[in-house]
């Protein structure tokens with residue numbers, strides 16, 4: 035475990051953002067994960083994304099299940115409310131929180147065991163309901179916290195540290211998310227912060243269910259030769275579809291690209307996703323072809339990363355339910371209680 | 386055998402086939418009696434099936450106001466050949482059998498000690514209607530017409546009910562009138578008068594007639610619930626459906642048409658309670674409704690709610706267990722499951738409503754308690770209260786009543802520098818302040834977890850820190866005692882060393898039994914327990930008596946166990962009286978059981994009880 039004490043001194047490089055917060059203000063407690071764990075890099079990307087988005091930390095709520103990955107919300111955004119729930123059930127807790135107050139930003143952090151094994155049902159149903167959230171799975175192909183058992187995202191043929199070969203088929207969360215109607219689907223790699231940070235920013239700005247599968251090697255139990263979730267394996271097989279530049283609503287966009295190389299997607303909140311295409315034929319707003327592309331390239335052993343799909347005009351659960359704009363947790367007695375006269379009328383109808 | 390004769394005091398039971406459209410006709414029969422000013426208690430007995438299996442509807446007419454099941458049948462309306470033998474056998478000697486005599490039955494299928502009333506209903510229908518569905522539906526109305534003639538239900542009353550029922554489909558009014566008349570005329574022509582009679586009375590008063598599930602849903606709405614997450618299961622489904630209907634009526638923003646509520650049919654009960662916990666954490670009043678199997682699935686989350694201290698409300702509409710058990714039959718068999726739900730040392734407040742009026746009151750109160758105590762509160766209904774219409778006092782809501790949101794630290798308090806420790810017992814009542822996400826830019830945020838932590842919500846596995854927190858949770862449970870509705874006492878007319886404790890849907894049968902016992906010279910002080918944790922009044926009551934019967938509807942005497950454990954009561958003192966065959970407990974059963982036991986307890990024998 036690493037216990038690197040971080041000095042609270044102001045470093046000249048820590049420039050404040052538009053809200054006057056430095057990166058430090060988005061950090062959390064000192065991580066207790068293994069040195070080199072992929073999950074810590076994802077925490078760093080979340081911190082960077084929140085800082086760059088000028089996010090008021092208290093306007094975000096972070097929720098997680100149980101696992102090494104699910105511990106991480108304690109290690110970022112220390113000024114945000116956090117909820118480390120029960121194993122595999124973060125999605126339902128997040129759904130309830132989001133119903134209670136539609137104005138906050140909800141960040142769900144989970145692991146591959148948490149979301150693909152015990153929590154597969156809740157993952158699926160929160161996505162298909164269109165809960166307005168950013169859902170990050172820190173995917174290492176093993177149960178880290180219970181010491182290295184295979185998880186449901188382990189690829190068939192992948193070898194455990196003890197030499198056991200996995201024969202079960204892998205659950206592809208990205209494929210599932212696409213099929214279940216997630217309106218923002220991405221995959222990235224904890225070792226590629228430049229790719230990951232803008233994806234997180236775009237996901238947070240997205241309205242609807244945004245899902246990011248982040249391959250995040252477990253240095254303790256799944257980073258050896260023979261594993262398909264090791265740093266080396268992912269680096270060798272990474273097939274990035276695109277590079278994303280996230281442009282906030284208030285920023286100017288400058289047109290400095292040749293046609294066909296860049297795709298521009300304007301999201302609901304006005305933010306702009308500028309995608310430099312690495313795979314010429316790929317259209318990230320076409321869900322069906324995204325699914326086909328993914329299948330094809332995964333079958334070739336490639337780890338497809340980048341923004342796979344986005345529907346910039348997606349609707350969310352609150353739209354489907356037709357709830358009032360004012361958060362439900364702020365409705366006053368007068369808005370909630372029909373009162374004695376209404377009750378008298380109800381009584382009359384029951385005689 | 387002399388035919389039974391009774392005025393405004395008898396039991397009519399309808400035996401039907403599920404899905405034959407009898408439910409609304411039978412309901413109309415019961416309601417017409419109410420409209421004549423005579424109390425009724427009507428209960429559906431139905432299978433876990435949509436069509437084709439036997440169902441029964443038992444209507445107890447009782448001017449004296451006994452609303453429990455009495456036991457026995459005075460008039461059997463036997464419309465289901467499948468259950469003929471058992472239906473005929475259940476009639477009291479001297480009672481009446483009404484049946485469809487279109488197809489002649491051999492004398493061996495009847496009894497000599499009952500009065501047989503045969504009407505050729507199928508023949509009448511076949512002559513009047515050509516359409517098969519019409520034949521089936523109007524047959525029900527025709528027998529209601531015939532019964533109305535036999536027992537003396539006013540035609541006016543039935544016609545008014547039909548007009549109300551078909552207010553939106555006026556075309557159906559006249560055909561129903563016609564069918565009623567056909568039944569009346571046939572009965573007048575072919576049947577002799579019977580000894581069971583209705584007479585107009587004033588015994589109903591301003592009481593209302595409502596299902597407990599609907600009343601509980603109204604309670605949730607008045608109690609400020611905005612989030613409901615649920616998964617269908619008998620007998621709780623109609624609670625969520627009623628909440629949906631009530632909210633559509635009363636919880637829509639008049640200007641925008643938008644909903645001031647969010648109802649999610651979740652993928653299972655785990656997700657349901659997860660959504661409730663998430664919403665409760667974030668400051669919205671939230672509930673789920675389910676039955677035993679659902680409570681079993683929710684265990685882990687209930688423990689999280691207990692330990693992380695998150696308000697939640699669960700309506701448990703109990704049914705016959707274990708496992709799928711008797712899914713459409715009633716029991717009070719989740720008491721221990723709910724009281725001690727989850728792993729580790731946990732206990733949770735329970736509310737035990739006696740009827741729909743208390744379902745409403747406790748339904749609303751549960752949300753105040755959950756917020757006050759920051760924990761899961763169970764409202765324990767059962768199928769009998771939940772799914773049957775009960776006659777009860779009108780629902781009331783005081784004009785100025787405010788929702789009690791408990792200890793929530795505000796932006797202003799945080800801004801003023803008030804010390805915030807999420808698990809810090811500042812008031813000595815075991816209840817700490819919480820903050821809601823988003824409250825303040827730099828103060829009040831904390832990390833909620835089901836793992837051990839210190840008063841400032843910092844992770845800690847230190848033994849003393851853990852123990853101090855567990856002790857505070859016990860203090861909080863002590864605080865709960867003063868917030869749970871106090872038990873209701875019904876002292877006997879004479880001093881007696883014997884007492885009885887009862888709760889929930891057993892109440893009307895118990896009251897009738899107490900009356901019968903008293904007439905037989907058996908005196909019992911009675912105490913109706915309305916919640917858990919038990920207040921001192923419950924233990925004082927037990928202390929003050931030599932023997933206390935505990936009457937409930939489960940095999941294992943679950944409330945008795947809870948009392949024994951929590952009050953450290955000598956088991957010998959608490960005598961269980963248990964009716965758990967799935968049909969609502971009857972006054973006769975309780976009387977018999979208590980009499981039998983009393984013979985063993987008292988030296989001077991008590992008189993025999995007449996069945």
Ligand SMILES: Cc1ncc(C[n+]2csc(CCOP(=O)(O)OP(=O)(O)O)c2C)c(N)n1
Nearest residue numbers: 101102103121145146147148176177178179
């Ligand atoms: C109901 C329940 N079952 C089992 C566990 C034990 N458990 C804790 S974490 C974990 C697996 C975590 O795996 P993953 O989500 O992949 O997280 P990682 O540690 O790999 O980041 C398990 C099985 C638990 N906490 N709760």
Ligand code: SF4
Nearest residue numbers: 068071102178252253
């Ligand atoms: S066990 Fe694996 S997943 Fe857990 S902290 Fe260590 S490296 Fe990370």
Ligand SMILES: [Mg+2]
Nearest residue numbers: 145146147176
């Ligand atoms: Mg894992």
